[in-house]
Amino acid sequence: MDIDSGRHSQHISSQFNQELEALKTHLMAMGGLVERQVQDAIDALLEGHAHQAQEVCRKDQEVNEMQLRIDDECTHIIARRQPAASDLRLVLAVTRTASDLERIGDEANKIARNALSLIEEGHTNHGFVEVRRIGQQVREMLRNALTAFARFDTELSIQVLHTDEAVDSEYRSSMRSLVTFMMEDPRSIGSILNIMWVLRALERIGDHANNLAESVIYLVKGLDIRHTDISGLDTKKLDS
Template identity: 70%
Template sequence: MDITSETHSQHISKQFNQELEELKTHLMAMGGLVEKQVQEAVTALLDSDTRLAERVRDNDKAVNEMQLKIDDECTRVLARRQPAASDLRLVLAVTRATSDLERIGDEACKIARNAIALAEAGRQVHGFVEVRHISEHVRNMIRDALTAFTRFDTELALKVAQEDDAVDSEYTSAMRSLMTFMMEDPRSISSILSVMWILRALERIGDHADNLAEYVIYLVKGLDVRHRNIHSLDDSSLTGKG
């Protein structure tokens, strides 16, 4: 049986209902923080704002603390309630999602570190247009994946998962372009390598957003699509055990 946003408000125990709602609320708060981390890291790069980049780096501790807190809440729910079926899937999906969100935060820190290095070097570099474009793409993926989680929306989750190929294509194209610039101007190698690391971090963020979307499908349908061709699926073709 598929589950909906109302499924987890039908328990006899109001306390259990509240615990499950708090898990989702805290996950969304963590998601909002890491999305902001990505946005600010890219802004710091484009504006050569080292202070903002340092703030992104410092805020990584808060992301890590949120992951630990949510994981502890999940452990307590498992121990106290021994949830089954869709309730168990919710707890497992939240635990998996916090891991990917924490890694998105790590990638944002990598972007911030490279932004500081580039700002201190003070050299105009190529690739910023591509960084801006891909960063907008992956931030939309994060936002949509979190929205899908909140709404138990598998159609939106599929859309997010299918977007990952477009990000991979954009990343490959940008890397080819930067390789050409390095060959034409060896003096630019150091700075362009930093931009390449930033693009790699953004590509990885897209992968983690893809994972978040797949957890929504698992949560709602009971179907693990991690090793399936996502392009062969649509919302009506998703079946699983509820």
């Protein structure tokens, strides 16, 4: 059974309706914070802003606390309301999504810490082009995945899934280029390794955004497409 893209099913209990709406609101708030964490971590690296990187690290605990709060809400809804069908899918999808958002926050924290190392060492900005390019791609993936969840938009979710393939290809190409550069200039090994860890974190953020998109499809269509070949996937195939 598909979920209407406008609203979730309404219940006799207005309190239950409020709990479900609050759950979605809290998840979107967590998503907004994590999105800012990723943006700020990348900007701190590219612009050399140590204070901004430190702020990202400081806010990581806030992301963790938001996940715990959401998980607690989901547990209470399952225990008290015993949701069925689409409501249960919503609660499970929120739990999955909160977990992926927390991990994206962890990756943003890693980027910030590597930024601090690069700023402290004062090395050149080699590899920043790759960081900027892949960073822009994964930020778009994350933004689209969160929008897809808010709107129950499977078409936008599929777009995110296909973008992840492009990010993976770009990541592999960038890593080969950086390895070549290290071989040509061994003095750059330390700074390039930091950049490679940043690119790895960005690639992982793309993977988690991909998971968010899969959760939307599960929520709306009731289909678990994890471990499924998504080449050629579109909304018509989801409906077949």
